Amino acid sequence: MKRKFKNTIWLLCKKCTLAAILFMLSFKGNTVAAQTKNVGLPYISNFSREQYQAGTQNWSIAQDNYGLLYFANNDGVLRFDGSDWKLYPLPNNSIVRVVSSIENKIYAGGFDEFGYFEYTAQGTFKYTSLSDKLDDGSKEFGEIWRIYSTRYGIVFQSYKGVFLLQDNELITIKPKSTFGFSYLVNNNFFVVDRKYGLFVLQGRVLNPIIKEEQFFQENEIPFVFSAGNQEYLIGTNNNGVYIYDGQELSPWNTKLNKHLIENQIYTAIELQDEELAIGTIQDGVFIADKQGNIHQHVNRFKGLQNNTVLSLLYDNSQNLWVGLDNGIDYLEISSPISLINYCYNIETAYATVVHNNLLYIGTNQGLFAKEISLIKNEYSLDDGFRLIDGTQGQVWSLKVFGGELFCGHNYGTFLVDGFRVNQISETPGAWDFITLPGEQKSIIAGTYEGLVLFNKPSGTNSQYTEKKIEGFNESSRIMMVDETGAVWVSHAYKGLFRLEISEDLSRIETYNLFSPSEYGLPSLPYTFAKIKGQSFLVTSNGLYTYNIEKDTFSFNAEINRILGNVSHLTKVYEDYFGDLWYFTNTGCGVHRLQEDGSYTHITIPFHRLKGQFLTNSYENVYTYDRRNIFIGGQKGMFHYDQMTLKNFDANYTSLLRSVKILKSEKDSVLHSIYGFDPDKQSKHTFTIPYKYNSVSFQFTAPFYEALNHTEYSFRLQGFDTKWSDWGSRNEKEYTNLHEGDYVFELKAKNIYGKESDITYFTFTVQPPLFRSTAAYIVYSVILMLVIVLNAIYFKRRVEKARRAEKLKHEKVLYKTERKFKEEVKQSEEKIEKLKNDKLVSDMRHKNMELANATMHLIQKNKFMTKLKGDLMRMWGEAQVDSVKSDIKQIVRKIDKDFKNEQHWKVFDKYFDEVHQDFIQRIKEKHTILTPNDLRLCAYLRMNLSTKEIAPLMNISVRGLEISRYRLRKKLELEREVNLIDYIMEI
Secondary structure, three states, X not given: OOEOOOOOOXXXXXXXXXXXXXXXXXXXXXXXXXXXXXXXXXXXXXXXXXXXXXXXOEEEEEEOOOOOXXXXXXXXEEEEOOOOEEEEOOOOOOOOOEEEEEOOEEEEEEEOEEEEEEEOOOOOEEEEEOHHHOOHHHOOOOEEEEEEEEOOEEEEEEOOOEEEEXXXXXXXXXXXXXXXXEEEEXXXXXXXXXXXXXXXEEOOEEEEEEOOHHHHHHOOOOEEEEEEOOEEEEEOOOOOEEEEOOOOEEEOOOHHHHHHHHHOEEEEEEOOOOEEEEEEOOOOEEEEEOOOOEEEEXXXXXXXXXXXXXXXXXXXXXXXXXXXXXXEEEEEOOOOEEEEOHHHXXXXXXXXXXXXXXXXXXXXXXXXXXXXXXXXXXXXXXXXXXXXXXXOOOEEEEEEEOXXXXXXXXXXXXXXXXXXXXXXXXXXXXXXXXXXXOEEEEEEEEEOOEEEEEEOOOOOOOOOEEEEEEOOOOOOOEEEEOOOOOEEEEEOOOEEEEEEEOOOOOEEEEEEEEOHHHHOOOOOOOEEEEEOOEEEEEEOOEEEEEEOOOOEEEEOHXXXXXXXXOOOEEEEEEOOOOOEXXXXXXXXXXXXEOOOOOEEEEOHHHXXXXXXXXOOOOOOEEEEEOOEEXXXXXXXXXXXXXXXXXXXXXXXXXXXEEEEEOOOOOOEEEEOOOOXXXXXXXXXXXXXXXXXXXXXXXXXXXXOOOHHHOEEEEEEEOOOOOOOOOEOOOEEEEOOOOOEEEEEEEEEEOOOOOEOOOEEEEEEEOOOHHHOHHHHHHHHHHHHHHHHHHHHHHHHHHHHHHHHHHHHHHHHHHHHHHHHHHHHHHHHHHHHHHHHHXXXXXXXXXXXXXXXXXXXXXXXXXXXXXXXXXXXXXXHHOOOHHHHHHHHHHHHHHHXXXXXXXXXXXXXXXXXXXXXXXXXXXXXXXXXXXXXXXXXXXXXXXXXXXXXXXXXXXXXXXXXXXXXXXXXXXXXXXXXOOHHHHHHHO
16 A cells, blocks of 8 residues: 655755656666576575674675675674684774775774774775764764765764765764664765655755655665666665655565565665665565565575674675674575575485476485476475475486386385375385387386386276396496397496397396406496487596497597597486586586587586585486576585576686794784785885795685685795695795795686686895805905915015025126126226316316416506506606596506406306306305405405405405405304305305
8 A cells, every 4th residue: 555755755955856866866877797596595605703703793794896805893894805804993992883995995983983994005904083083072973884985975874973074074964853874876875864854965965855754753764776767665674665656655565575574674785687685684685676576585594694684795796795693694696506405305316307397306305396487486485395295215216208207216116296106116226217119108117136117008097017127136227228229237336237128028138248347448337328319338538339240339539529528427418408418526517509519518607516416426417498407416406597697707816815924933924915906016025034034925815605615826936946736725835945036926716717817926035144245245355355365475476486586696696796896996996086186187277277367367466556556656746737647547447457357257267167166155155245255255265365365356455354354244254263264164
């Protein structure tokens, strides 16, 4: 019944109309994805509190760009990388209610606290508080319940306020009453005001969209989703889901909604392809489309640890993480393979068939059936497969002949009609059934002790009769009829039997046992296959055919080429579509027949079944149609939908969890590389001292499907010559590494065989001190010194030898030289004597010349003086003026002659030659001496007497004495110093 709003839709913002808002809500980008499978259960991985070592409740889940997972846990932010769980409490140790991964940061909110974690360059996970930026009046905001990245910034929402982080500015928006929950629909942020309705964030303001006080007061609103065509799904805690068409709000009239009302909605998320995952308080998770069709339902009975779902995350592999009231679960909803197990009353499945619109599954507990149209989860919420009464026990096979279903059972053979059975044989152990060519009403059963014939006479109500076929009593579990009508039986231990049955089918006329050693066959066991009407023997090495004329088996190259030469085959089966299914001792696959007659080999989806299907030739597969293929498993029946597409080639990352230097006292973390850019890892080199040359690597791969099957391979360039073998070990130690440059390379391989990108870590081990660069420099210097010293030593030895030889020669030379020198000395003495004699002779000659010149001057001056005296006397006696004038002129000539310097130059020349530049020496020593003083000194050095000097200087004896006195003064001689002695010493 539709319910009208008490108030009409109204808008406060003039620029925003309801139609515009609805248009924004209804816009959604195109996505391409398959819907979640609606048959069977997904693989479920359970993570208990004991495993992750934190609080029981998990309120929110986020995933970063590297694939790491973060859980808002009671004890803090819980991180999971696929191998290791790590807890990071908030500063105030409050319960974390929400986590969100935005731009390589993990935002978290708790009680009166919100902020973000981010990885540092060293890989540590550092927390930065944002709530510290709030003013004092806004810091008591209670618990943060939602964090969104919106077009206006990052929004943190509590019941008491909305906080908008915009351009590093934190803006507080208060409610008009009290906020409820908030929602992000197509990047538009909506929040409930409990008294005033639904509001939308525009800029920094909340504007009302829907005003319905009573509805929002009475209901907590966990989600709001666009449903297309301007309709919206609004979930409530206690009253299920409502659909809003823009004018009216009415209950969502679907089968799903009835379950949601009964079990209380707590949380919900949108998946791809118009699907929703809704977590309830009392009955786990429902996955449905937006029309209310249930695709999946998982609760505690079906594999969850708890029925109360607090949080959901649709991860980057299109699988579902479930945060529970007690634990964490992982649902592989993207897989094309699901499991019909004990939740549907199915245990180990040995046979499957669809007959008269009923799906029959033969198990170790009996025969179960359900209408094929009702196996979808929408119809299997409350009931599973029904056990057919009377079939309790081991079912071995199911075969349809002539429109009748035969069930081979541990207790005999049954005819199955709907949900009833009729036992037609009590012969124990009906393994399998076959018919002979042209004998369609004669059914042969292989039993524990040979063959049994079932015959049905003509007539509508006739019953099958049973008769033992005599002549063969071996267990006949695996049988086949070939083109000639011969029956083949494979015995697990004895070998291969070929049986010829009599025309009346009463006995085995002949049979041959083919042992592997005699016929060149591979070792046991064997099975049979019919492909394109031809019979084949299936062995571990491939398929063989039998040549009846030559009585030999030959390897069939053509069919083995089609099968891709798969080794270790155990079973091959051609289905209704001509597809070739095969099993090996490790896996299974299918060669799908194409329109052109070729085959496409498909194995990857079935890697997930590794170790879970039946073995020992009990493998079984049944193809009903392309979307319903059933494979028997140890813990139920696997359902395969080949139309459910999954990207098995999706990229994922291998990560180094830590790199440690192994020290004697305590390991030292060199680097933790969460958040480290793989593109830059090879460009950054770490240096390790030689004394800590043992390094430990721990690594992981955040691929969460079949975690235990993820394998790793690694190598250390500079140490390893090749990649390591694949293995599950996620750590590696290298000890006593030699100095040098190393690059640790890591890659992972998931269960589907997809390898991750290679992760690199570059480091350098420094050499020990005695092999360091400095040491080599010292060694080089020492070596050079040794070479130099040796060179010097040998040079000195050579020099010493040379000196000894030289000394020897020198002695000889010395004697010779001494003799020569003596002779030279004698010669030089002779020469010196001759020179001295010559000098003495020259000196004598020059002294004589000087003395002669001097005496000549003295005589001349005396004569001239006398002559002048006579003339002066005559001048006094003369009476005639002319005579006086003539006399006076003669006197003048005499005086002029006295002053003639030419005589003195001649005198100076001879004097210098005799007395070795005496005049120059005395001039340098006594610069104040006049020329007359110098002449006086020269005359005194010649040891001339006063009477001899006076005429030379044309002065009187008295005048000469005065000149000598003045000379003494100029020479600054003391009284006791003899003037002539002083002059002689210069």
